[in-house]
Amino acid sequence: MKQQELHLTVNGEDHTLACDPDLPLLDALRAGLGLAGPRFGCGLGLCGACMVIIDGKARASCDYPAWAAEGTEVTTVEGLPQDGALHTVQQAFLDEQAAQCGYCTSGMIVAAAALLTVNPGPTEQEVRAALDGNLCRCGTHGRVVAAVLRAAGHHDGGEQRARHGSGRAAR
């Protein structure tokens, strides 16, 4: 198949790479640019493991043609830290220990970061709705919601769980 030149702006840097015209954005990011954060889960845009932010909107990159991302700003989980400091959502995921295997984590973090950009003070229901396209098979949903609420400035995102008597030990 004839290769074509692709111009992408990813995490604030411009890149040019030669690739097949039908290449999904996920492959351009992983194989082309060596970014491991966006992950392959299903190839159909149904699980969210490959989510990136395209012009401010979180969306699956596995079924998004790379050429369609030309002229946009693409942000992956690797691009979220500012000046060497983790993004508040990344830090909140650590604070809440909001993962088990972590394979879906980067997709959730970018989805949450995109949410907080447009809605800095979401309710718990809004967080759940925003993350509904992100699947987690390990069952860490409660921690993830707590982390996003914490990142949104709720002093302790764990309070929605603590309300029901969860015995999370202090760290």
Place this chain on the structure above:
Amino acid sequence: MTPRPPGLAAYPSLAANPRLSAWLAFSPGGTVTIRPGKVEYGQGVWTALAQVAAEELDVALARVTVAPVSTGTSPDEGVTSGSLSIQHSGSALRQACAQARALLLEAAAVKLGTAVTELAVEDGQILAAGRPTGLSYWSLAAPGLLDREAGDPVPVKPPERWSVAGRSAPRLDLPDKVTGRPRFLHDLVLPGMLYGRVVRPPAVVAELVSAGDPDLPPDVIVVRDGSFLGVVAATDAQALRAVGLVAKAARWRVTESLPDDRDLKGFLLSAPTEDVPVESRHDERAAASATTVRAAEYTRPFLAHASMAPSCAVARWDGEQVTAWSHSQGVFALRDALAAGLGLDPAQVTVHHAEGAGAYGHNGADDVTLDAVLLARAVPGRPVRVLWSREDEMSWAPLGPAMLARLSAGLDATGRIVTWRQDVWSNGFIGRPGRGGDPRLLALAHLAGGQPMPPAPDGPPTGAMGSTRNAVPGYGIPDLEVIRHRLLTMPIRTSSLRSLGAFLNVFAIESFMDELAECAGADPVAFRLAHLTDPRAAAVVEEVAEFSGWAGRPREEGIGYGIGYARYKGLAGYCAAVAEVEATDDVRVRRLWLAVDVGTVINPDGVINQVEGGAVQSTSWAIRERVTFDRARITSLSWDTYPVLRFTEVPEVAVRIVTSGHPETGAGEIAQGPVAAAIGNALARAAGVRVRDLPLTREQVIRAIEEG
């Protein structure tokens, strides 16, 4: 008097791998490298094991690093399964570290001309009479010092003196995972690596008649061996495109070999079985006192692992040597199975573990490793990476078997259970590589001359293994008989899935307990407590009843509460769960409360995370999941056709650890059965009808109402 420590036999992993240097090393830069033989797959076990080592050595947790498991360098601790890592690996590491510490303190005492009893350790620095000596583990650890066999067990630090273990510690692997650093096997890129893909048959039983003549680019290599068909290309995108063309050109002879997925009970009851007793205790007088007899049948469908990542592996042939990278839960058994399947000596095969996405049992990790090895054979010296498609992951990874539990019990005039009979039908759960003496790797059946995989073994029928796991109710019942009926045909490949038979057995037993309680006119919690003889069991039931507000809750239309309890395997961790279920237009699990006693805890937040995750996954199994198939193939191939619970659907989960000074047990699987049972019992109260066939969907509720 110091109590005499138990012999090395109390440390099975250390007894099997007695060289201390196999377990730990003092590395340059003031770090300690530990080498457990148990793999990390998201359960957080590495963090807990690092805590154990840091505690016993008196070093800061930050100094401990964990080496990835490899058949070349790690102690063989078998498969990472059965919620045994803390018990086996933790105890071995603790004892190995204690012995290493003692050796180093002896060396320090000689150097300082003092007695060991005068010495102490602070973050790896040796203190004498409380003052620094300038000596440390790292200055003392002469090469070869740990290259000796473990001696008689030495005393270890009692939990009362712990300062690192026993407290929540943040997971060592999460910083990489929140920043997207390469960490998974799926991220591994080796120099010169090529990309393979496999064309799986279009049905469970199918024979490749002709590979056809697909129009492929010249640099794509096609590998065909019998009905095994794959490609190797320079990039994954090219391999994916090529495999599409190869699949289109291939001609297959398909055999319809599957049962009717709408009649699992018929399938289970009509298959030939091997019937063996699990437990039998007889008390004729008690049995004769039964005044009320009840019987019921409960089923579960086939369940998929449905891991977030399709299985992946990398392999390379260098002459006669094979090196593979796998996210298998059992790299040692995989090494042996690869060797057996390919006619190699196990010494020719090395398997390195690298993390995959969450694993909940025997998934496709082992099979894809053989795929990679077979494709790499075509390109000697070049590593080949193989990634399964989502569809292949859902249809070709082993499944958790469908099961039927038939229960009957008798109550005496006072409402006590006096007799119990339980029959369990299932395919085997113990289908990992090497079990039963066969390699049990998928592609072996497809190679030229390959034989169909024999039906999965099920392990000894002890009530702790396979389909019999938790088949014996943990209640004081004088007259009892439990029988296992293992299917001797296996139209759909089955193997281990989290908690094995416990998921259905506990759902069945605990649903039936509620049905019996209703017969006896008793409150479900009180009825259980009246039949529990183990105080630790009663403690978790009482705890969950207390913090879920069980007693005195006002009745609400369409809302129900239910309880479920089990001691995992009948001999490990205790778990009691209460569920709040809403059954108006659909079945919705709103909240779960769980109380667990897993003995001594290394990382409390790790335990809570595992129990929360198990509870959510069990909820998804209980109300949503069912593998579907037609007469030839699995048809639940994507997240559309095999939906799992989403953020807007998961319950809120609250977990309490009931502390006990008992020995540590695992926590990873204890929630599966009790949560499903609690949901079933809550649904029965919310909907006013008992649903005995999983999953507990709206359709099943309607069917149960119609069947009256």
